[in-house]
Amino acid sequence: MLRSLTRTAATNHHSWRNNLTPTISSLNFSSKSPSKPTPTSKTPASSTAPTADTFFDEQERLRNLAADEKDPSLNVGPNGRPLFTSASSLSKLTSNDTCTYFKLTKETLDAVLPEGLPVGMSKEFQDSKRTALLVRQSFLDLRDNFRRVVDPPMSSPHGKGVKVRKQVILDGPVSCGKSIALAMLVQWAREEGWLVFYVPQAKEWTHGGFFYKHPQTDLWDTPVQAENVLKDFLKYNESYLKELPCQIFDPIPLGEGAGVGWLKDVDSMAIPEGTMLYELVKTGIEQTHAAVGVVVRLRKELSLVKDMPVLIAIDQYNSWFTFSEYEEPVTIRSCRSIHAKEITMVNAFRSMKHDDMMVGAFSHSTAVGKLRQYLPDVPVDARAMFPRYSLEEAETVCHYYLRQRLIRREAFSEENWKKIYFLCNGNGTEMRGLVPFMR
Numbered sequence: 001m002l003r004s005l006t007r008t009a010a011t012n013h014h015s016w017r018n019n020l021t022p023t024i025s026s027l028n029f030s031s032k033s034p035s036k037p038t039p040t041s042k043t044p045a046s047s048t049a050p051t052a053d054t055f056f057d058e059q060e061r062l063r064n065l066a067a068d069e070k071d072p073s074l075n076v077g078p079n080g081r082p083l084f085t086s087a088s089s090l091s092k093l094t095s096n097d098t099c100t101y102f103k104l105t106k107e108t109l110d111a112v113l114p115e116g117l118p119v120g121m122s123k124e125f126q127d128s129k130r131t132a133l134l135v136r137q138s139f140l141d142l143r144d145n146f147r148r149v150v151d152p153p154m155s156s157p158h159g160k161g162v163k164v165r166k167q168v169i170l171d172g173p174v175s176c177g178k179s180i181a182l183a184m185l186v187q188w189a190r191e192e193g194w195l196v197f198y199v200p201q202a203k204e205w206t207h208g209g210f211f212y213k214h215p216q217t218d219l220w221d222t223p224v225q226a227e228n229v230l231k232d233f234l235k236y237n238e239s240y241l242k243e244l245p246c247q248i249f250d251p252i253p254l255g256e257g258a259g260v261g262w263l264k265d266v267d268s269m270a271i272p273e274g275t276m277l278y279e280l281v282k283t284g285i286e287q288t289h290a291a292v293g294v295v296v297r298l299r300k301e302l303s304l305v306k307d308m309p310v311l312i313a314i315d316q317y318n319s320w321f322t323f324s325e326y327e328e329p330v331t332i333r334s335c336r337s338i339h340a341k342e343i344t345m346v347n348a349f350r351s352m353k354h355d356d357m358m359v360g361a362f363s364h365s366t367a368v369g370k371l372r373q374y375l376p377d378v379p380v381d382a383r384a385m386f387p388r389y390s391l392e393e394a395e396t397v398c399h400y401y402l403r404q405r406l407i408r409r410e411a412f413s414e415e416n417w418k419k420i421y422f423l424c425n426g427n428g429t430e431m432r433g434l435v436p437f438m439r
Contacts, residue, residue, distance in 0.1 A: 112186075112190050123429070165382065167382045169383045199229070202360075227284070230281050241278035253293050254290055257287075314358070321350075388427060
């Protein structure tokens with residue numbers, strides 16, 4: 001009996017520390033995706049590791065946040081600076097707005113990013129209960145790079161200027177904000193009137209669906225993915241495509257339709273002069289045999305558009321430099337893994353060795369693994385390292401989470417938020433997961 005009481009007292013005395021331990025120990029900073037905490041033994045529900053729900057009643061939190069909106073004095077960041085920027089659009093952000101939050105609306109996001117949001121952005125909005133994003137200097141540098149491509153500045157008197165790159169790969173550690181920065185770049189470009197081909201999940205081009213080897217190209221066609229890609233491209237760009245004429249009139253090769261086989265005695269589709277890009281894309285959506293051929297032709301047409309800037313933005317770009325999910329039978333008992341470069345659509349869009357504006361973001365959540373420094377079909381200087389949160393950025397983030405009631409006000413202190421920052425090494429996802437436990 002005495003031994004039992006002693007054990008209970010020790011457990012209660014160290015309850016928060018013991019409960020936090022499995023959460024922290026499960027965070028593998030070198031892994032490609034954060035692992036979930038797994039209990040090593042069965043314990044009563046009252047003694048399991050705490051979650052945000054342990055400390056916050058979500059309905060009460062939502063009511064309090066609604067009331068907080070009437071009190072602007074709460075919108076204060078570090079050192080009394082404004083927590084939110086007054087800039088009305090991404091194009092008006094300057095370096096003075098760094099380490100503040102830019103407010104968005106769900107309606108704006110649905111309209112400007114109809115292809116879907118990155119997982120990290122959706123999770124940030126869900127946990128913070130607000131559609132707002134941190135303004136980072138790394139994003140402003142990325143935006144300004146492409147702004148200078150379209151509108152080059154006057155040459156400096158000393159003949160030296162900032163190097164401009166038309167092709168950029170966003171690389172960096174896990175959860176450093178690459179996908180969010182890419183989505184913000186797409187939003188900015190579209191608000192500027194650009195034609196943007198945005199692929200938020202490039203891994204889907206190499207996984208799932210129907211695939212077959214086209215006898216004329218020896219590449220692997222994926223008509224289901226091709227149809228989905230064309231539908232996504234049409235969602236935001238329909239009005240632009242109705243004004244842009246096709247400039248290539250060679251027949252488009254047809255392939256095997258998804259679930260319907262080949263067409264008899266027909267192997268190509270003519271493109272009459274005067275056809276608009278909208279009609280081309282609609283044909284690829286409605287005719288499954290032409291879907292892959294239309295995607296390949298669209299890539300060539302995008303290079304010829306001169307009436308407006310064109311940007312190709314690919315998230316999970318690193319998934320195009322490894323093997324796909326598909327396999328080709330070699331013998332009765334063995335199969336060969338098909339590389340992503342052997343897939344027709346990937347083969348058409350992967351290369352960065354051209355004069356078009358293109359940005360790709362590596363996503364370590366795809367479990368692709370570490371790629372070599374110099375990639376085929378990619379300029380040597382294309383890779384840009386994206387940083388995790390700096391100490392100053394982390395301070396703003398913690399003040400924002402305090403404002404959004406993810407952190408208890410009585411538990412908030414400089415010592416505590418710095419402990420979280422250094423424990424997570426600036427990993428935004430892990431910081432957001434741990435701040436509710438700040439006590």
